[in-house]
Amino acid sequence: xxxxxxxxxxEILERNHGPEGxxxxxxxxxxxxxxxxxxxxxxxxxxVAIPWGELDISLTRxxxxxxxxxxxxxxxxxxxxxxxxxxxxDDVLYTGRTIRAAMDVLFGYGRPRSIQLAVLIDRGHRELxxxxxxxxxxxxxxxxxxxxxRLLEIDGVDDVTIAxxxx
Numbered sequence: 001x002x003x004x005x006x007x008x009x010x011e012i013l014e015r016n017h018g019p020e021g022x023x024x025x026x027x028x029x030x031x032x033x034x035x036x037x038x039x040x041x042x043x044x045x046x047x048v049a050i051p052w053g054e055l056d057i058s059l060t061r062x063x064x065x066x067x068x069x070x071x072x073x074x075x076x077x078x079x080x081x082x083x084x085x086x087x088x089x090d091d092v093l094y095t096g097r098t099i100r101a102a103m104d105v106l107f108g109y110g111r112p113r114s115i116q117l118a119v120l121i122d123r124g125h126r127e128l129x130x131x132x133x134x135x136x137x138x139x140x141x142x143x144x145x146x147x148x149x150r151l152l153e154i155d156g157v158d159d160v161t162i163a164x165x166x167x
Contacts, residue, residue, distance in 0.1 A: 001120065001136070001158045001159075001160070002158075004120065004136030004137060005034070005037050005038060005041060005120070005136065006041055007136075008038060008118050008134045008135075008136060009038050009041035009042045009045060010045070011134050012038070012042060012087055012116070012118065012134060013042055013045060013046065015116075015133070016085055018046065019042055019043075019046045019048055019050050021083065021084050021085050021113065022042070022050060022084070022085045022087060023050070023051045023052065023053060023077070023078070023079055023081065023084050023085070023086055023087070024036075024038045024039045024042075024050065024051070024052040024053070024087045024089055024118075025052070025053045025054070025055050025077060025081075025086055025087065025088055025089065025106070026052065026053070026054050026055065026089045026090070027054075027055050027057060027088065027089065027090045027098060027099075027102050028054060028055065028056045028057070028058070028073045029073070029154065030090070030091035030149055030151055030154065031054075031055075031088075031089045031090040031091055032054040032089075033151050033152075033153040033154065034089050034090075034091060034118075034120055034151070035052045035053070035054070035087075035089035036052050036153075038050075038052070038087070038089060038118065039051065039052035051078045051079050052078070053075075053076050053077035053078055053079075054073070054074060054075060054076050054077075055075050055077070055088075055102055055105055055106065056072055056073045056074065056075045056105070057098065057101040057102050057104075057105050058072055058073070059072065060101040060104050060105050075105065075109075077109055080109075080110055081106065081109050081110040081111075081112045082110035082111050082112070083110075083111075083112070083113050084110075084112050084113060085112065085113055085114050085115075085116065086106060086112040086114070086115050086116070087115075087116045087117070087118050087133075087134075088102055088103070088106070088115060088116070088117050088118070089118045089119070090102075090117075090118075090119050090120075091119065091120050091121065091149040091151075092119065092120065092121045092122075092123060092147050092149060093117070093119040093121070093122045093123065093126075093130070093132050093135075094123050094124075094125055094126075094147075095125060095126060095127040095128065096126045096127055096128035096129070096130035097127065097128060099117060099128075099130050100128055100130065103115060116133040116134070117130070117131070117132045117133050117134070118132065118133065118134035118135075119132045119134070119135055119136065120136040120137070120149060120160070121135075121136060121137055121138075121139050121147055121149060121160060122135045122137075122138050122139070123138075123139050123140070123141045123147050124138075124140060124141070125141075125143055137160075139160070139162065141162055144164060144165055145162050145163065145164060145165060146162070146163050146164070146165045146166075147160065147161075147162055148160065148161045148162075148163060
């Protein structure tokens with residue numbers, strides 16, 4: 001995980017010709033610590049502080065009827081995103097619906113110059129035309145499986161596992 005995030009940080013800086021105007025915004029819940037780590041790594045590489053934020057999409061999801069409503073968590077974006085390059089960060093990219101909802105929420109905070117997507121795991125099975133710009137690892141999986149990401153900040157350990165989905 002550490003090496004994947006370091007590679008993604010390098011790729012973000014290279015693609016954007018440095019850190020100017022870049023903000024990492026993590027999608028609650030596991031995207032937030034990943035965004036924080038990416039911002040810290042980019043800052044370490046460039047010698048400047050990289051802003052990072054957190055985005056809650058719980059009330060904008062298109063599957064609210066099928067899933068129980070999660071508690072609303074804070075959305076905090078430390079800069080005006082208008083004209084910025086926003087790197088949306090999440091742990092797993094699956095159908096693309098989470099990212100679509102995140103973009104809807106993000107536009108409520110301004111009009112970014114561009115939105116890029118960084119994910120730790122891309123498992124495929126897209127339902128929407130969404131593609132990650134930066135991927136830690138492509139993990140082919142069956143739709144009957146779950147890809148679980150555990151993070152030190154939340155779970156006390158960093159790991160990724162694949163298991164049969166509980167129904």
